[in-house]
Structures are given as structure tokens and as C-alpha cells.
Amino acid sequence: MKAFLKEIKFPSTKHTYILDITGDINRAIKKTGVEQGFVFVNTKHTTLGILVNEIAEPNLLEDILAHTLAAVPEDKRSTRVSHDWKHPTKDYKHRCQDNPYCDEVDEDYNAAAHIRALAFSHPSVIVPIQDGKLDLGKYQEIAVFEFDGRDGKGKNPVRQRRVQVWICPAESITKI
Numbered sequence: 001m002k003a004f005l006k007e008i009k010f011p012s013t014k015h016t017y018i019l020d021i022t023g024d025i026n027r028a029i030k031k032t033g034v035e036q037g038f039v040f041v042n043t044k045h046t047t048l049g050i051l052v053n054e055i056a057e058p059n060l061l062e063d064i065l066a067h068t069l070a071a072v073p074e075d076k077r078s079t080r081v082s083h084d085w086k087h088p089t090k091d092y093k094h095r096c097q098d099n100p101y102c103d104e105v106d107e108d109y110n111a112a113a114h115i116r117a118l119a120f121s122h123p124s125v126i127v128p129i130q131d132g133k134l135d136l137g138k139y140q141e142i143a144v145f146e147f148d149g150r151d152g153k154g155k156n157p158v159r160q161r162r163v164q165v166w167i168c169p170a171e172s173i174t175k176i
Contacts, residue, residue, distance in 0.1 A: 004032045004167040012048070012149035012159040015080050016065055016116075020055040022141040025165050026133050032167050035132045040166040042124040047113040047148035048161055049121020055141040064120075068147075072116045075109035079156060107155045113148035121145040129167070 006028035008021055025039060041050050054060055073090035074081050081089055092111035096102060127142065128135040134142070144163055152158040 001168065001171075003169075004028070004034070006165040006167065008163040008165065010161050012146050012161045013151050014146065014149045015151075016069060017146050017149065018051070018055060018061050018064065019144045019146065020141050021144055021163065022055070022134065022136070025142060028165055029129055029133055029167055032169075033132075034129055034167055034169040036173050037129045037167065037169040039127050039129055039134065040124060040164075040168065041127070041142055042164045042166070043144065044162045044164065045159075047110060047117050047146075048159075048163075049117045049123065049145040049147065050125050050163070051121050051143050051145050052125055052127065052136070052140050053143065054139040055143045056139075068116050068120050072112050072119065074112045077109040078112070079108050079154060108150070110148050116147040117145075121147075129169075 006025075008024055010019075021041075025041065029039065043050055053064075069087040073088035074085065075092045075094075076089045077095070078089075090112075092109065094111035094114070095107070095109045097107060125142065136142075144161070146159075146161070148159065150156045150159050
């Protein structure tokens with residue numbers, strides 16, 4: 001079976017947001033000519049998740065963002081916490097430089113971003129392809145959920161994000 005790989009790359013300069021990638025994926029499917037099969041959408045980051053939900057409704061997105069920020073307190077030491085931060089804060093032990101495999105200069109405190117990614121998104125999703133496009137429900141779309149975007153100020157680099165879209169054709173599908 002021949003599979004296709006599309007990578008979606010983007011700089012992530014806002015802290016927490018949801019970005020619809022449904023159109024990008026459908027354009028990639030169309031480019032391959034695959035009529036039926038599956039798409040595996042996979043993030044390459046621990047603080048960037050994938051979700052399938054209703055993305056087109058802006059008030060719902062605001063509600064989701066407000067809930068995630070309120071449900072998991074931000075680290076008091078985080079560069080995101082300022083005098084006008086309106087969400088809860090907490091003392092965590094983790095900081096980015098604690099990871100022995102970390103090869104970047106990053107002095108922020110992002111335990112909350114890791115916890116939010118675990119609680120409110122997935123590292124990957126699988127969606128069927130039917131008739132040359134994603135076979136989603138009426139209101140479903142695929143999005144990335146960013147929990148740790150950086151604006152590049154101070155010693156915290158802008159996050160360069162990468163999402164893999166694996167397009168896997170199926171020779172035939174038999175409904176039972």
C-alpha cells in the first residue's frame with residue numbers, strides 16, 4: 001500500500017488557540033487522488049494537540065479556550081502571567097530547561113501547557129476518507145489546539161510547529 005505524507009508547518013506566536021486545518025487536509029487528499037481510505041493526523045509536539053470538534057463557531061471556541069485556561073492553572077512563574085492575567089495560577093515543579101534532551105534556550109515554565117494537552121486534545125486522530133474527502137460529521141472539523149505558543153520575547157523562542165498528515169488509501173471498502 002502506498003501512503004502519502006503532507007506536513008503542515010507554521011510558527012506559533014499566540015499562547016493558546018485553536019486552528020482549523022480541515023481545508024489543508026482535504027486539499028492534500030485531493031492532490032493525491034485518494035478516493036477512500038484513512039487519514040492519520042499527528043502532532044510532533046507535546047504541547048500542541050489535535051482535535052475533532054465544531055471549529056467554525058467562534059463563541060464555542062472562546063468558551064473552550066476560557067474553560068481550558070480556568071481548569072488548569074498557569075504556572076505563577078510563566079512569562080504569560082502578568083498583572084492582567086485573569087485565570088488561576090499555581091506553583092509547579094517543571095520548567096523547560098529541566099529536560100535533559102532540551103537543546104534550545106527556553107526559560108519558561110509550561111507544566112500547565114503539557115497538562116492541558118493531555119486533558120483537552122490528542123497527539124493524533126484517525127479520520128476516514130470517502131469520496132475523495134474527509135468523512136466527518138455535519139459539524140466536525142479537524143484542528144490543532146495550541147497550548148504553548150511563544151511570541152519570541154525574552155529567551156523564549158517562537159514555536160515552530162509541525163503536524164503530519166498521513167493519507168492512506170484503501171483498495172476497497174465493503175460495508176457490512
